[in-house]
Amino acid sequence: MTGRRNIVVKIGSALLANQDLLTPRFGFLQRLMEDVTRLRSTGAQVIICSSGSVALGLRIVGETLESAGVSDKQAAAACGMPLLLNAYRQVGHEFGLEIAQVLLTLGDFEDHRRFLNTRNTVHRLLEAGVVPIINENDSITTEEIRVGDNDRLAAKVAQMIEARDLIILTGVDGLYDRNPDDPDAQFVPEVVDVSQYMEATRGKSVLGTGGMATKLQAANMAQEAGCTTWIARGDADKPLSTVLDGERRATRITAHPDPQSSWDSWITNRLQMAGSLVVSEAVADELASRKRSIRREDVLSMEGDFTRGDVLHVYDPGGTERARGLSDFTSEEIRVLTHNPDTDAEQLLGYRTHGEIVRSANLVPLETRHLLWDAPEAIA
Incomplete structure (x- = not known):
């Protein structure tokens, strides 16, 4: 072919x-x-x-x-x-x-x-x-x-x-x-x-x-x-x-x-939103470099029930979509991690992990050429 x-x-x-x-x-x-x-x-x-x-x-x-x-x-x-x-x-x-x-x-x-x-x-x-x-x-x-x-x-x-x-x-x-x-x-x-x-x-x-x-x-x-x-x-x-x-x-x-x-292209071209994260303006700006992972301390809020390997939409506090990336955890695991920021991730989850919610290799910043998705009502 x-x-x-x-x-x-x-x-x-x-x-x-x-x-x-x-x-x-x-x-x-x-x-x-x-x-x-x-x-x-x-x-x-x-x-x-x-x-x-x-x-x-x-x-x-x-x-x-x-x-x-x-x-x-x-x-x-x-x-x-x-x-x-x-x-x-x-x-x-x-x-x-x-x-x-x-x-x-x-x-x-x-x-x-x-x-x-x-x-x-x-x-x-x-x-x-x-x-x-x-x-x-x-x-x-x-x-x-x-x-x-x-x-x-x-x-x-x-x-x-x-x-x-x-x-x-x-x-x-x-x-x-x-x-x-x-x-x-x-x-x-x-x-x-x-x-x-x-x-x-x-x-x-x-x-x-x-x-x-x-x-x-x-x-x-x-x-x-x-x-x-x-x-x-x-x-x-x-x-x-x-x-x-x-x-x-x-x-x-x-x-x-x-x-x-x-x-x-597979990461960014979604048909439905599995879940979403809100990160600070400073973190959102850093994502453009493609060298920045999203860690649990970066997450301000989260929406949706999803599983490991689902693609998440990443928003800044103003509700503008900035990136899309593959989640390394389920939504329930992320809730546990973000609600217990001072506890070791391995101790919380029961297995070894660096605690990165979305690794940089699986994160794609959105450019002006992409159609952006409106933020969920809870974010907007």
């Missing part, structure tokens, strides 16, 4: 499911898979992150988007996933494409070992010439443990396989500086700093769970990993190649010229 152009494609529910009938849109799938075949003929590898399973299963469980609760949507996902995959297989076989399903949960991205295992599986599928169809396992996930939107899921996949391009196909032809229904809205052809447009991107589609805000969040995650993101209308002939070749209008969010390492 070295040297190949890896392309991740994210497809929204509204493109895959007829909004009134809640059935697959085979015309769109025909155009999509034909274009996937065209890209593969140039040596590119294509991975599809597909929404649509919940929308396609709602009719089977007798629910609508308006009436469905969490358990209804989980059941709908279980019914709709075979329909979605079968639609991909039917159309894919017309072009000689083999299809594989990869269902992921939040833990497959946030736990580093599972992240690597997932990456190995996707790489093996690509080596075999198979097109992976990736989706969140909506039939078993709940609000507390789900990714929540396939835009950021696709960005994590792009990071995982070191993709060059992430194409997000949607119902509009890209980003506007305000709601595109506004007659004064201006199309934005290229973005370097996504933070400039976050306030103008509220709202979401009827069938989907994410709006333009999640697409920009995904783009920021991708650009940190050296991946260019394209946001474009999905209903078009050659929906992928015309975007990459610049033949039609799309918003291009440029990759950062100095991308993070895969380790730093």
Whole structure:
């Protein structure tokens, strides 16, 4: 796979499911898979992150988007996933494409070992010439443990396989500086700093769970990993190649010229907050050197229940996020350490330790190019 152009494609529910009938849109799938075949003929590898399973299963469980609760949507996902995959297989076989399903949960991205295992599986599928169809396992996930939107899921996949391009196909032809229904809205052809447009991107589609805000969040995650993101209308002939070749209008969010390492990218590109620490302003400033660990005496307060190996968000007393890093202790162990500052850490915990909450090697200071997370209410 070295040297190949890896392309991740994210497809929204509204493109895959007829909004009134809640059935697959085979015309769109025909155009999509034909274009996937065209890209593969140039040596590119294509991975599809597909929404649509919940929308396609709602009719089977007798629910609508308006009436469905969490358990209804989980059941709908279980019914709709075979329909979605079968639609991909039917159309894919017309072009000689083999299809594989990869269902992921939040833990497959946030736990580093599972992240690597997932990456190995996707790489093996690509080596075999198979097109992976990736989706969140909506039939078993709940609000507390789900990714929540396939835009950021696709960005994590792009990071995982070191993709060059992430194409997000949607119902509009890209980003506007305000709601595109506004007659004064201006199309934005290229973005370097996504933070400039976050306030103008509220709202979401009827069938989907994410709006333009999640697409920009995904783009920021991708650009940190050296991946260019394209946001474009999905209903078009050659929906992928015309975007990459610049033949039609799309918003291009440029990759950062100095991308993070895969380790730093995994630490900083989070999908949910496991926990957070507050340190003094002086300590927060020192973290920028990447030579400073966070010790128990540095912690002013802590939020969340987490385990060893979870990534913590580090804030200064003013509530500004300054770094993210891997915890060497559980939240309960940190409480014991910080509440007993004069007692030896080994005596408190029952095993040998230097008492560093986050080691410098596992700590990444955040730069202006990152989208920062709001501090938990208890901190702010």
